[in-house]
Amino acid sequence: MPHSSRCAEAARARAARLAGAARADEGSASLEFITTGLLLLVPLVYLVLTLSAIQSASLATEGAARQAARVYVQAPSDEAGRAAAARALDLALDDHGVDGRPALSIRCAPRPDVCHTRSGWVTVDVAVDVPLPLVPPVLELRVPLSVPIEATATQQVSRFWGASP
Numbered sequence: 001m002p003h004s005s006r007c008a009e010a011a012r013a014r015a016a017r018l019a020g021a022a023r024a025d026e027g028s029a030s031l032e033f034i035t036t037g038l039l040l041l042v043p044l045v046y047l048v049l050t051l052s053a054i055q056s057a058s059l060a061t062e063g064a065a066r067q068a069a070r071v072y073v074q075a076p077s078d079e080a081g082r083a084a085a086a087r088a089l090d091l092a093l094d095d096h097g098v099d100g101r102p103a104l105s106i107r108c109a110p111r112p113d114v115c116h117t118r119s120g121w122v123t124v125d126v127a128v129d130v131p132l133p134l135v136p137p138v139l140e141l142r143v144p145l146s147v148p149i150e151a152t153a154t155q156q157v158s159r160f161w162g163a164s165p
Helices: 003-024 028-074 078-095
Strands: 103-109 121-131 146-156
Touching: 028 078, 028 121, 028 146, 078 103, 078 121
Parallel strands: none
Antiparallel strands: 103 121, 121 146
């Protein structure tokens, strides 16, 4: 067999092998794209859900602390102020759809025993645990299933508080 015919036959065999390999690889790019897309998309979507829940809770606790401090210093008594602050806290958290048990603490200065003193300062601390999205609470894991969010607000009692009109 002449040399040129052997080269031509080898080239045809090589072309046939490449064509067979190309036919065997058809459709795998879409499968790879779907697999890689899901592996990247699912964690990204969960990250967005988690960050939006944390941001919503952060805004809710900040607004709740600020409003609770405002209504407390405007209340006619300490008992009425505590009740108004608790209502403001519940309303602010419900508006943002934050689930969880909030903790409310009120501190007063310069006299810790009497909050409603003229030109006194009232500090309200709000803390709430935000559950992670899509995690059922029945899981007993050793990792935290919630993120603690805290906010603090301070308001000054009016220097005219308690003055009769």
